[in-house]
Amino acid sequence: xxxxxxxNLHLPGLLKVLAEHLYSTKKVAxxxxxxxxxxxxxxxxxxxxxxxYRPRIDLAIDPDRRTLTIRDNGCGLTEDEIxxxxxxIGRGYTRELRERLSLYSPEQAAELIGQFGLGFLSxxxxxxxxxxxxxxxxxxxxxxxxxTGDEFYDLTPxxxxxxxxxxxxxxxxxxxxxxxxxxxxxxxxxxADFLPTPIHVEGDPEPVNLMSPPWEAEDQEAAARxxxxxxxxxxxxxxxxxxxEGKAPLEHDTITIPLQGFLYVPPGSVASVRxxxxxxxxxxxxxxxxxxxxxxxxxxxxxRGVIDCPVLQPTASxxxxxxxxxxxxxxxxxxxxxxxxxRELARDDPTTWKQLVRGHSDVIxxxxxxxxxxxxxxxxxxxxxxxxxxxxxxDYLRQSxxxxxxxxxxxxSLQEQVLAEGRDVPAIEASWFAVTPFLEKYAARxxxxxxxxxxxxxxxxxxxxxxxxxxxxxxxxxxxGVRARVASFKPAEMxxxxxxxxxxxxxxxxxxxxxxxxxxxxxxGLIGEYVEQRFGGGKDLQGTLFLNASCxxxxxxxxxxxxxxxLAAVLDLVHQLARLFCGRMLDAAEATQAFKELTRxxxxxx
Amino acid sequence: xxIWDWYLDCVRDFRAAGxxxxxxxxxxxxxxxxxxxIDPDSTLAAFTAGRALxxxxxxxWWVLFYDVWRVIALLNYQxxxxxxLDLTVRCALEVRKPxxxxxxxxxxxYNNLISAYIGIDPAGHADRIQEALDYLDAELPPGPHDxxxxxxxxxxxxxxxxxxxxxxxxxxxxxxxxxxEDDEPINTSWYAVSVNADLCxxxxxxxxxxxxxxxxxxxxxxxxxxxxxxxxxxxxxxxxAVLARRAGDEPTARRLCRRAAARMGRxxxxxxxxxxxxxxxxxxxxxxxxxxxxxxxxxxxTVSGKGRLASECEAHVKRCRLLARxxxxxxxxxxxxxxxxxxxxxxxxxxxxxxxxxRG
Numbered sequence: 001x002x003x004x005x006x007x008n009l010h011l012p013g014l015l016k017v018l019a020e021h022l023y024s025t026k027k028v029a030x031x032x033x034x035x036x037x038x039x040x041x042x043x044x045x046x047x048x049x050x051x052x053y054r055p056r057i058d059l060a061i062d063p064d065r066r067t068l069t070i071r072d073n074g075c076g077l078t079e080d081e082i083x084x085x086x087x088x089i090g091r092g093y094t095r096e097l098r099e100r101l102s103l104y105s106p107e108q109a110a111e112l113i114g115q116f117g118l119g120f121l122s123x124x125x126x127x128x129x130x131x132x133x134x135x136x137x138x139x140x141x142x143x144x145x146x147x148t149g150d151e152f153y154d155l156t157p158x159x160x161x162x163x164x165x166x167x168x169x170x171x172x173x174x175x176x177x178x179x180x181x182x183x184x185x186x187x188x189x190x191x192a193d194f195l196p197t198p199i200h201v202e203g204d205p206e207p208v209n210l211m212s213p214p215w216e217a218e219d220q221e222a223a224a225r226x227x228x229x230x231x232x233x234x235x236x237x238x239x240x241x242x243x244x245e246g247k248a249p250l251e252h253d254t255i256t257i258p259l260q261g262f263l264y265v266p267p268g269s270v271a272s273v274r275x276x277x278x279x280x281x282x283x284x285x286x287x288x289x290x291x292x293x294x295x296x297x298x299x300x301x302x303x304r305g306v307i308d309c310p311v312l313q314p315t316a317s318x319x320x321x322x323x324x325x326x327x328x329x330x331x332x333x334x335x336x337x338x339x340x341x342x343r344e345l346a347r348d349d350p351t352t353w354k355q356l357v358r359g360h361s362d363v364i365x366x367x368x369x370x371x372x373x374x375x376x377x378x379x380x381x382x383x384x385x386x387x388x389x390x391x392x393x394x395d396y397l398r399q400s401x402x403x404x405x406x407x408x409x410x411x412x413s414l415q416e417q418v419l420a421e422g423r424d425v426p427a428i429e430a431s432w433f434a435v436t437p438f439l440e441k442y443a444a445r446x447x448x449x450x451x452x453x454x455x456x457x458x459x460x461x462x463x464x465x466x467x468x469x470x471x472x473x474x475x476x477x478x479x480x481g482v483r484a485r486v487a488s489f490k491p492a493e494m495x496x497x498x499x500x501x502x503x504x505x506x507x508x509x510x511x512x513x514x515x516x517x518x519x520x521x522x523x524x525g526l527i528g529e530y531v532e533q534r535f536g537g538g539k540d541l542q543g544t545l546f547l548n549a550s551c552x553x554x555x556x557x558x559x560x561x562x563x564x565x566x567l568a569a570v571l572d573l574v575h576q577l578a579r580l581f582c583g584r585m586l587d588a589a590e591a592t593q594a595f596k597e598l599t600r601x602x603x604x605x606x
Numbered sequence: 607x608x609i610w611d612w613y614l615d616c617v618r619d620f621r622a623a624g625x626x627x628x629x630x631x632x633x634x635x636x637x638x639x640x641x642x643x644i645d646p647d648s649t650l651a652a653f654t655a656g657r658a659l660x661x662x663x664x665x666x667w668w669v670l671f672y673d674v675w676r677v678i679a680l681l682n683y684q685x686x687x688x689x690x691l692d693l694t695v696r697c698a699l700e701v702r703k704p705x706x707x708x709x710x711x712x713x714x715x716y717n718n719l720i721s722a723y724i725g726i727d728p729a730g731h732a733d734r735i736q737e738a739l740d741y742l743d744a745e746l747p748p749g750p751h752d753x754x755x756x757x758x759x760x761x762x763x764x765x766x767x768x769x770x771x772x773x774x775x776x777x778x779x780x781x782x783x784x785x786x787e788d789d790e791p792i793n794t795s796w797y798a799v800s801v802n803a804d805l806c807x808x809x810x811x812x813x814x815x816x817x818x819x820x821x822x823x824x825x826x827x828x829x830x831x832x833x834x835x836x837x838x839x840x841x842x843x844x845x846x847a848v849l850a851r852r853a854g855d856e857p858t859a860r861r862l863c864r865r866a867a868a869r870m871g872r873x874x875x876x877x878x879x880x881x882x883x884x885x886x887x888x889x890x891x892x893x894x895x896x897x898x899x900x901x902x903x904x905x906x907x908t909v910s911g912k913g914r915l916a917s918e919c920e921a922h923v924k925r926c927r928l929l930a931r932x933x934x935x936x937x938x939x940x941x942x943x944x945x946x947x948x949x950x951x952x953x954x955x956x957x958x959x960x961x962x963x964x965r966g
Binding site for chain 1: 644654691695696698699720723733734737
């Protein structure tokens with residue numbers, strides 16, 4: 001037995017791995033073949049030294065024969081190159097050429113895209129058979145290479161042809177969608193829109209790709225806006241920020257990060273929860289991915305962008321980016337440029353800045369809670385949902401007399417809102433999880449601003465009143481075991497409200513479940529501790545009926561009560577109305593009982 | 607039925623019916639889940655949006671599904687225990703109703719209830735927590751199962767938080783044994799990451815450095831297969847940095863520590879106790895108690911005001927210990943530690959340590 005032995009490669013197995021695990025979509029086969037064609041043209045331009053040379057790529061489909069043909073007029077391949085590169089997995093001429101060029105011609109090296117020597121294999125993601133016909137610009141015969149994706153290939157002489165390479169794919173039925181012209185056009189535009197080599201489909205004299213990215217235009221911002229319109233990236237952006245190369249610290253040094261592209265802010269959030277700061281990433285003009293979410297800082301989820309950065313390292317599938325040190329450096333450069341751009345926007349164009357903040361309030365609020373500098377910039381601009389529509393905090397405070405009243409309940413806060421409006425103040429709807437911390441932070445930074453949570457604390461909207469004149473009315477309720485107080489509040493038409501401590505409903509349900517033995521015994525211990533801790537064992541759960549001393553009806557009852565059973569009937573009516581309007585702490589049986597008592601009281605008045 | 611079987615069955619039915627709204631409702635889980643480490647606020651927002659959509663579509667099982675996930679997001683991703691009990695108790699109450707008979711998330715709601723109390727004040731509620739854990743142990747189906755894995759994780763955490771490290775170690779090893787029986791590779795890797803990450807800490811506390819090395823390597827390897835588990839990867843790298851520093855391999859130690867810090871720095875989920883302990887230990891081994899103190903102060907800042915009463919007290923005590931070592935311990939520091947202890951139901955364990963530090 002020899003010490004060192006050679007691996008055997010099982011090509012069909014490898015192709016299966018590529019197809020099922022490396023690439024997420026079959027369309028990448030087109031990307032890889034286009035990129036090979038482009039690199040081939042670049043190589044001919046570099047090594048052919050012919051000023052008249054005009055690179056070109058042509059795509060053709062034949063649905064009847066189920067073939068896709070990709071032809072380039074690039075450098076072609078010699079027999080040795082076919083053996084050494086095309087038929088050798090993991091070895092690519094492009095990478096070797098780039099390494100050579102990087103020493104004396106980095107600009108030309110940057111035009112090349114191929115890296116891993118794996119791309120050609122992806123042809124078998126969509127093809128059952130691949131035929132390559134090629135003639136090298138260095139001379140020699142035209143050759144025909146043919147493979148069905150197993151361990152073997154045929155290499156034979158072919159009819160003489162032009163310099164360049166033609167790859168013909170006999171497409172598998174499962175990938176036949178690529179033979180539809182629309183699908184092919186979309187694929188080419190997705191992956192190769194910015195490749196500088198013109199790509200023609202079905203003989204169209206106009207190339208289908210843009211060839212030049214918007215950041216190479218003279219007016220980058222206008223080109224970026226036109227590009228976003230062409231690609232259907234939502235409405236007219238509020239803000240476009242062209243990017244430039246930047247410096248990032250690395251250990252004790254700084255490095256230059258070549259960066260091109262632009263960031264933009266769409267006009268508004270459709271669904272804030274779905275905004276992740278998506279970037280479309282190109283590397284050397286080749287599309288890599290369109291949902292890169294880690295390159296922008298977390299506070300910038302309302303921002304999107306398109307970037308090209310050659311220092312980012314693609315994964316082997318080139319559908320993602322390695323999160324290495326370069327990634328961190330690019331992130332820093334982006335954060336710095338975006339921060340500066342937004343600061344300048346706020347300073348130079350306050351109208352757009354306000355539109356931007358208002359359009360993306362939910363996302364901005366949640367980040368401002370965590371970032372003090374950002375908070376300072378947006379605190380007076382973001383808008384909140386209130387019982388009077390969207391309002392900024394300064395506008396709100398002008399209406400509320402310097403207090404922030406808010407409700408956190410998702411549903412059932414009508415009573416609190418009515419009480420707030422009764423005091424002529426709007427209530428802020430704070431069910432979105434970041435709103436309360438934002439308001440707390442705002443109040444902490446503005447000592448003159450009070451913060452009042454209305455859930456369970458609507459009492460703060462009432463003015464205390466001495467019981468004296470109302471003692472008889474309160475006595476009626478207390479005799480019936482109803483906790484009752486008197487206060488003055490608005491609207492004056494409201495005779496009484498029923499208030500419960502925050503969280504009382506859960507605690508009551510927990511108490512009832514414990515009493516009924518509906519919870520598994522050992523778990524009831526923990527729930528019992530919750531009730532005990534939160535509400536002193538349930539003793540504080542009883543609501544309080546607040547009679548409204550401002551209500552003419554209540555005052556009349558207190559000053560000149562009707563004789564006979566009429567007073568009791570009206571007071572019961574007021575109590576049941578308050579319970580029903582509150583809508584809490586009532587199960588179906590209790591609500592039915594409340595209606596019964598209400599009907600009985602009404603009957604007593606007849 | 608296991609939760610993921612139910613979830614996938616629903617998604618299949620929604621897809622077959624072309625019900626895009628319900629597909630959207632289900633998809634919000636995946637979106638939120640994927641963001642748990644890098645943006646836990648968005649995770650909570652996605653689960654909240656999922657719940658709202660479920661309520662609008664009149665899907666009570668999905669409402670409960672998302673409520674349970676919201677609790678998980680608060681407990682595990684945001685580490686925010688301030689108001690979590692209201693929602694946790696609400697879920698535990700909901701699952702008892704006939705409407706939810708057969709809902710596969712029933713035990714998860716109970717696990718959350720236990721988890722919340724362990725995170726708030728484990729010693730203060732020890733008897734009740736123990737009863738609840740014993741109940742789940744008896745009720746859950748034997749053998750490999752999601753709910754059992756979660757329960758074992760809670761049991762391990764409870765034992766650890768109440769100082770029973772040998773028992774915690776045994777539970778962790780038994781957990782690994784159970785995972786080994788599981789023929790579902792995703793389960794095996796997913797739960798094994800956190801077990802191994804905890805075993806690094808437990809091995810360190812037991813003085814078993816080989817154990818630290820083995821479990822750190824296992825954690826690192828597993829995190830390559832499981833996403834999202836970047837926080838555990840950062841912990842594993844830190845433990846390896848500690849080991850390298852102990853072995854005198856300073857360049858490797860620094861490189862690993864940098865990698866760990868960079869990894870953790872990308873995450874918005876707060877670092878856990880394991881991370882802070884390993885990082886403080888790293889600096890202490892480097893004879894740099896001032897840096898270790900910075901770590902403890904960051905830890906205190908991280909846990910303060912989040913309703914994690916025991917963790918906050920523990921962080922105060924660790925900080926005081928380092929201040930004492932640096933000769934900078936002042937009465938104000940001790941008073942803050944005592945105030946934190948006073949919020950616990952059974953503060954004696956910490957008060958003894960604080961008094962000892964006060965005596966010098």
